[in-house]
Amino acid sequence: MSDVSPLEMEVAKLIIRTLTLKVDPAQIHPEAPLFGDGLGLDSIDALELSLAISQSYGHQIRSDDPDTVATFASLRSLCQSIEKHRTK
Amino acid sequence: MNSAALLGPYHADRVLAWENGQPMTYGRFLSDVGALADLLPEKPTVINLADDRYRFLVGFAAALVRGQTTLLPPSRAPGALAQIAREYSNSYCLVDGTQHIESLPSYQIPKGTRSPTDSAKVPQIPVDHPAVVAFTSGSTGPPHPHSKTWGSLVAIARSTGARLGLKTSDQMTVVATVPHQHMYGLEASIMLPLQHGMAFHVGRPLFPEDVRLALQNVPSSRMLVTTPLHIRACVTARSPLPPLECMLSATAPLTRSLAKQAETLFHTTVYEVYGFTEAGSLATRRTIDGNSWHVLDGITLHREAAGCSVHAPYLRGPIPFPDLVSLQEPYRFVLHGRGEDLVNIGGHRGSLSDLSQKLNEIEGVQDGVFFLPDDTGTSVTRLIAFVVAPGKGAEHILSALRTVIDPVFLPRPLHLVPCLPRNETGKLTRDALLGLMQDLQKKERHGI
Numbered sequence: 001m002s003d004v005s006p007l008e009m010e011v012a013k014l015i016i017r018t019l020t021l022k023v024d025p026a027q028i029h030p031e032a033p034l035f036g037d038g039l040g041l042d043s044i045d046a047l048e049l050s051l052a053i054s055q056s057y058g059h060q061i062r063s064d065d066p067d068t069v070a071t072f073a074s075l076r077s078l079c080q081s082i083e084k085h086r087t088k
Numbered sequence: 089m090n091s092a093a094l095l096g097p098y099h100a101d102r103v104l105a106w107e108n109g110q111p112m113t114y115g116r117f118l119s120d121v122g123a124l125a126d127l128l129p130e131k132p133t134v135i136n137l138a139d140d141r142y143r144f145l146v147g148f149a150a151a152l153v154r155g156q157t158t159l160l161p162p163s164r165a166p167g168a169l170a171q172i173a174r175e176y177s178n179s180y181c182l183v184d185g186t187q188h189i190e191s192l193p194s195y196q197i198p199k200g201t202r203s204p205t206d207s208a209k210v211p212q213i214p215v216d217h218p219a220v221v222a223f224t225s226g227s228t229g230p231p232h233p234h235s236k237t238w239g240s241l242v243a244i245a246r247s248t249g250a251r252l253g254l255k256t257s258d259q260m261t262v263v264a265t266v267p268h269q270h271m272y273g274l275e276a277s278i279m280l281p282l283q284h285g286m287a288f289h290v291g292r293p294l295f296p297e298d299v300r301l302a303l304q305n306v307p308s309s310r311m312l313v314t315t316p317l318h319i320r321a322c323v324t325a326r327s328p329l330p331p332l333e334c335m336l337s338a339t340a341p342l343t344r345s346l347a348k349q350a351e352t353l354f355h356t357t358v359y360e361v362y363g364f365t366e367a368g369s370l371a372t373r374r375t376i377d378g379n380s381w382h383v384l385d386g387i388t389l390h391r392e393a394a395g396c397s398v399h400a401p402y403l404r405g406p407i408p409f410p411d412l413v414s415l416q417e418p419y420r421f422v423l424h425g426r427g428e429d430l431v432n433i434g435g436h437r438g439s440l441s442d443l444s445q446k447l448n449e450i451e452g453v454q455d456g457v458f459f460l461p462d463d464t465g466t467s468v469t470r471l472i473a474f475v476v477a478p479g480k481g482a483e484h485i486l487s488a489l490r491t492v493i494d495p496v497f498l499p500r501p502l503h504l505v506p507c508l509p510r511n512e513t514g515k516l517t518r519d520a521l522l523g524l525m526q527d528l529q530k531k532e533r534h535g536i
Contacts, residue, residue: 021501063298
């Protein structure tokens with residue numbers, strides 16, 4: 001997993017901690033879908049995760065922002081969005 | 089036959105719906121309904137999958153005009169939709185996007201096909217027409233249908249509006265975070281505005297920032313129809329919401345402290361509505377005032393040998409509460425939690441025995457059970473499953489489950505175990521399952 005950035009590893013840990021998932025952070029493939037078939041997350045998780053992200057990085061996630069339509073598509077897209085909008 | 093109008097006071101140029109800051113008027117709505125009603129097939133039942141609240145309502149109203157019944161599937165999981173489609177095979181599907189049901193013919197809900205006329209007549213719908221069928225999951229077999237008459241939907245909308253002090257002159261706009269295919273969403277975000285000359289926002293905001301933008305994109309005065317989950321998110325995010333007349337919450341109990349925080353932070357009044365699928369909304373409270381619920385006008389409560397029941401002129405007979413309640417006076421009651429089998433995860437109600445049965449129907453599963461651990465108070469408590477399935481991986485079982493149950497009920501985690509701690513009569517007690525969970529957690533901590 002050499003292609004995982006430090007931020008991706010940090011956010012993977014945040015996801016696991018926030019959603020009490022039973023996976024190893026290294027098992028979250030950065031380009032695998034977070035929802036549906038991937039980690040199987042749902043909209044309650046998205047809401048919980050958005051709060052954790054706003055608290056940790058000051059990024060308020062919106063679902064209608066054209067840039068962030070794909071935010072939750074994968075760990076990598078989520079991290080790109082955090083990188084772009086973070087205030088902390 | 090008695091009938092009730094499709095909508096409350098009618099003014100053709102009053103706004104019914106807001107989409108991206110663009111108004112759609114009641115006049116336009118009636119012409120859209122008329123146009124669609126002419127196109128619908130001759131079938132008794134319809135599954136309306138429209139995501140857009142306005143299009144859903146156009147489809148729902150056109151079906152009413154044609155004397156048809158809208159089915160409200162218990163979830164959008166493909167397996168759940170397919171099951172309803174099998175039970176009601178002479179149905180069709182109304183859609184506004186790409187989701188459809190394989191076995192049923194689909195019709196797109198158009199918008200603005202005819203130009204609105206000022207002289208449109210408001211349709212009258214017979215009060216005993218079965219307007220919708222909602223479903224609850226029972227302990228065995230397929231979901232149980234509950235038919236709702238048009239008269240009951242209208243009566244509940246009017247009594248809820250009266251309780252909240254809504255006046256048609258207020259021209260309030262509803263923004264809702266809940267789906268309109270759900271009884272609470274249908275009652276509070278469709279029927280309530282429709283019967284009071286109010287407007288709604290067509291979308292369904294999820295994140296606090298979505299909620300803020302949706303509220304900002306509609307004129308005052310505003311009402312947020314939502315759940316404890318979304319209220320907690322908005323409070324935690326300290327969203328700078330625009331002026332908000334009131335919030336209405338349902339699907340799960342709201343704590344007094346969270347309601348107080350929301351009232352202070354957003355300078356609003358937080359009401360809760362209590363109901364269940366079989367009876368519809370039946371009581372309200374202002375959460376900070378205390379834990380007792382005040383029943384809506386027209387409803388009476390009765391204590392019976394087996395528990396309490398709800399009576400109303402629009403219900404066919406007394407309906408027992410699924411929750412444990414104690415009556416305080418004829419029109420007030422206090423809730424004391426749910427029966428053991430019922431769970432509520434993020435507003436979705438399910439039955440543990442029904443979920444366990446679906447788990448046991450999966451190929452390769454020899455024994456399995458769903459379990460709700462104690463509430464930790466921090467975030468939404470999720471279900472756990474213990475499964476005996478030699479040679480099968482957790483992923484195989486999870487992907488099979490995903491097709492038959494609502495995703496909120498997916499176990500987190502799913503533990504594969506060699507056997508379940510059944511007692512000599514074959515029963516699984518809560519204590520035995522709690523013990524199993526603690527053993528597994530201990531082993532995990534020690535890296536076994």
